[in-house]
Each structure stands twice: as C-alpha cells, then as structure tokens.
Amino acid sequence: MDPRGAALDLSMFPVRAPCTASANWYLPLYIALRNALGIDGSWAPDTGGAFSASRAFDSLAATGTPLTGGLRVLGTKKRGGRDVVLVDYALFDPDGNAVAWDASLGPHGAAPPGEVRFADADRRPLILDAALKAKIKAMVGAKQRPAARPWEAEEPLNAVAISTDARVVAGVDAASYLYLWDGSTGARLHRIKVGSRPIHDVAFSPDGDRVAIGTTGLTLYDVPTGTARIKLAGHPKGEIWSVDWSPSGRFVATASARYVARADNSVALWDAVAGTRLFSWEHEAATTSTVRFSADGESLVYRVDRSLRRVDTSTGEECARWDVEAALDGLIRLSDGWATVHMDEVAVVDSQHLRPLRRLSIPLADGRARLASTPDGSRIVAFEGDHIGVFDALDGAPVADLPLPESKFACRNLAGHSSRVIVALGATAVHLPL
Numbered sequence: 338m339d340p341r342g343a344a345l346d347l348s349m350f351p352v353r354a355p356c357t358a359s360a361n362w363y364l365p366l367y368i369a370l371r372n373a374l375g376i377d378g379s380w381a382p383d384t385g386g387a388f389s390a391s392r393a394f395d396s397l398a399a400t401g402t403p404l405t406g407g408l409r410v411l412g413t414k415k416r417g418g419r420d421v422v423l424v425d426y427a428l429f430d431p432d433g434n435a436v437a438w439d440a441s442l443g444p445h446g447a448a449p450p451g452e453v454r455f456a457d458a459d460r461r462p463l464i465l466d467a468a469l470k471a472k473i474k475a476m477v478g479a480k481q482r483p484a485a486r487p488w489e490a491e492e493p494l495n496a497v498a499i500s501t502d503a504r505v506v507a508g509v510d511a512a513s514y515l516y517l518w519d520g521s522t523g524a525r526l527h528r529i530k531v532g533s534r535p536i537h538d539v540a541f542s543p544d545g546d547r548v549a550i551g552t553t554g555l556t557l558y559d560v561p562t563g564t565a566r567i568k569l570a571g572h573p574k575g576e577i578w579s580v581d582w583s584p585s586g587r588f589v590a591t592a593s594a595r596y597v598a599r600a601d602n603s604v605a606l607w608d609a610v611a612g613t614r615l616f617s618w619e620h621e622a623a624t625t626s627t628v629r630f631s632a633d634g635e636s637l638v639y640r641v642d643r644s645l646r647r648v649d650t651s652t653g654e655e656c657a658r659w660d661v662e663a664a665l666d667g668l669i670r671l672s673d674g675w676a677t678v679h680m681d682e683v684a685v686v687d688s689q690h691l692r693p694l695r696r697l698s699i700p701l702a703d704g705r706a707r708l709a710s711t712p713d714g715s716r717i718v719a720f721e722g723d724h725i726g727v728f729d730a731l732d733g734a735p736v737a738d739l740p741l742p743e744s745k746f747a748c749r750n751l752a753g754h755s756s757r758v759i760v761a762l763g764a765t766a767v768h769l770p771l
Contacts, residue, residue: 345427345435350407366408405429410476420465423450487523494761496750500545508766509536527563540580549580549589567612575601579627583634592626604639616653627668640668659691667706671730672714678706697733709753720748739769
C-alpha cells in the first residue's frame with residue numbers, strides 16, 4: 338500500500354459519512370457535503386470525473402467492513418462556465434487506516450484535487466451564490482493538513498546528506514524541496530522550495546552551517562535560518578548532478594551533465610564566499626557526473642562516462658587520468674584512494690595518479706552505484722536490494738548487514754556517517770545504526 342495512506346488521519350477531513358468499499362464509495366460524501374452546505378432538495382451527482390483517480394483497495398469490498406469516508410474542501414473554481422468545488426477525500430477502516438484516497442494526496446501529487454459539480458433535479462448546474470461561497474470559505478479555513486512526521490518529506494527523496502557532527506540531516510524530494518531535519522529527533526526544521534527542475538544532490542559544509550544545492554544555478558543556504566546565503570551562477574545550460582565542499586569550507590565544486598545540443602557538460606570550482614567561478618573543466622559526458630574534493634582540498638577528482646580525472650584546485654591543471662572502455666558509475670573517497678563502479682565491481686584507484694589498486698566484489702542492487710563511505714574512508718556502504726551492506730574498503734570483506742524496513746521503494750541515494758547510514762527510501766530518510 339502507498340505509504341501516504343499512513344500519514345492521513347480522519348481528523349483532517351471535516352465532512353464525513355459512512356461508506357462501503359465499492360466503486361462509488363464517494364457518493365455518500367457527496368450527499369454529506371450537500372447537507373453540510375445546506376443544499377436542499379433533490380439532486381443529481383455530477384463529479385466531472387473527479388473521483389476516477391481514487392486508489393484501489395483490494396479485498397475490502399467482499400468483507401463488509403464498515404468504513405468512513407472523509408472529505409475536505411479546498412476552494413472553488415470556474416470550470417466550463419460552472420462553479421465547481423475542489424476537494425480532497427479519503428476512505429478509512431475502523432482502525433483509522435486510510436485504504437483509498439484521491440490521487441492528489443498520494444506521494445507524487447501529480448493529479449489536481451477532485452472537482453465536485455452540484456446539479457439540481459433537472460441536472461442543471463447549481464450556481465454557487467455568495468452565501469454558499471461563504472460557507473465554502475469557512476470550510477477551507479477549517480481544513481487540516483498532515484502534520485510533518487519525523488524524517489519524512491512530502492514527495493519521494495532523490496538525495497540525502499548528514500552534517501559532519503550529525504546535528505542536521507538534509508534531503509531533497511522529487512518536487513525540488515529541500516528538507517532540513519534535526520539529526521537527533523527528526524523534527525522538521527525547514528522546508529524550502531529550491532526550483533522547479535530535478536535536484537540530484539545536496540551537501541553540507543564542513544561546519545554544518547550551510548548546505549549547497551541546485552538545479553542549474555547553485556544556492557548556498559544557511560542551515561539555522563533556512564534562508565539563502567548566496568546564489569551562484571552554476572550551470573545555466575546544464576543540470577547539476579553532484580555537489581561537494583572543500584575541507585576548509587571556502588570552496589564548492591559542481592558537476593553538470595545534460596543530454597541536449599550545446600549543453601553545459603562541465604565541472605566547476607566556486608568561491609563559496611565571493612560566489613565567483615574560479616575554474617571550469619569541460620567534459621564529453623552527456624549523462625551523470627560526480628565530483629569530489631581530495632582529503633587535503635588541493636585537488637578535485639571527477640567521474641564522467643568512461644574516465645576519472647584529477648585536477649589541481651590552485652592551478653586548474655589536469656594532474657592524472659584513468660580511462661576505461663566501459664562506463665563508470667559513482668565516486669567515493671576512501672582512506673587510500675578513490676572507488677567507483679566498473680564492470681559490476683568496485684574499482685579502487687590511488688589518490689594521486691588514479692592507478693588501479695584493486696577490485697572488490699561487492700554486491701550491488703541492479704549493478705548500480707548506490708555507494709557511500711564512512712568519513713574515515715575505511716568502510717564502503719552499498720545498497721543491495723532489501724538491505725544495506727557494509728564492507729571493509731581494503732579487501733571487500735563484509736562487516737555488517739543492515740536490513741531495510743519493508744517497503745516497495747528502492748533506495749535512491751544514501752549517505753554514510755561514523756555512527757549511522759541515512760537511506761533515501763521513498764519519502765523517508767531512514768536511519769540505520771552502524
């Protein structure tokens with residue numbers, strides 16, 4: 338079942354009615370809404386297809402289980418010359434669990450709220466007069482929204498990060514909102530709209546006071562206040578896939594890739610105080626790209642389709658390069674080098690020359706690089722399907738197995754810390770202790 342159902346509570350829906358698990362379970366709600374608005378007389382329902390997107394619910398129809406429907410009014414709108422009422426609705430079992438609901442309440446929120454059109458006995462549209470609109474306005478003021486649950490976003494998460502001191506956890510969802518949660522309690526600190534395009538990465542500054550995030554442009558947000566501290570030009574013709582901070586917190590690096598003509602496929606180094614671009618390195622990759630600072634901050638290593646490259650952050654010169662015939666995926670920093678996925682194995686190269694050191698046969702879900710490392714680089718954390726595996730970075734030996742909560746969602750991204758792993762699982766930032 339969609340996890341959004343667990344977040345819905347009957348108290349959020351002021352208009353209620355007994356319902357049965359049938360294809361037209363919403364009709365008692367329609368009648369209850371007419372009664373709540375004081376619309377008397379005979380009626381003919383005209384929902385304009387409003388309820389066609391309700392969620393399926395398996396075997397309830399055959400059980401005769403008593404159910405309760407809830408409906409909340411969102412406002413009115415002119416549609417085809419008629420006044421319609423915009424609503425959200427859900428169906429609950431006796432234990433208070435949501436078993437069916439409007440698509441606009443689902444995790445993706447792609448569908449508009451349901452539309453209810455009132456009609457008289459002759460099926461003529463009922464015009465909402467001033468008194469009726471006043472009642473609807475009062476209902477709108479009484480509606481309740483779901484309370485923010487710990488570690489939960491309102492859409493599926495694309496990326497997560499944790500500050501060095503673990504005080505704050507960050508996540509970015511499919512609707513391009515940045516979430517900041519208290520690292521101990523999971524209480525939501527801020528929810529910030531970043532843009533309208535997809536966001537693929539988020540990164541904390543070393544002191545944990547700023548986060549870097551962006552779509553094409555890059556913004557540095559102040560963690561305590563949730564306000565934008567500085568905006569950088571970023572990659573106006575690209576799509577930012579990776580962000581990283583230098584160990585000093587003075588610089589930020591971004592990697593952009595986009596599969597369109599004349600797109601910005603490059604890696605850039607930015608001054609995080611002045612907001613200026615210091616260097617830019619173009620690459621040929623048209624898919625994802627990843628960039629990371631070295632432990633001393635004196636160089637950048639970035640991954641493109643079939644190549645790893647290291648550049649000097651003070652001169653901008655390329656210092657080393659490792660080219661391969663098959664595509665690379667992901668990039669993490671280890672204690673003795675860098676690791677990326679090549680030919681379904683984790684390939685480790687040395688820090689300076691990017692020469693291959695060893696290969697580790699670490700299981701990967703679907704062969705994709707959902708990897709992280711612990712801050713000291715001694716452990717590799719990998720998503721393996723229904724669990725997270727922790728491995729020794731030197732020989733690939735299993736160190737720990739961390740089962741994931743039962744979910745129909747796969748891990749989209751993860752972040753490693755010395756004491757825990759943060760996993761983007763659906764709309765929740767799941768915490769697994771190491």
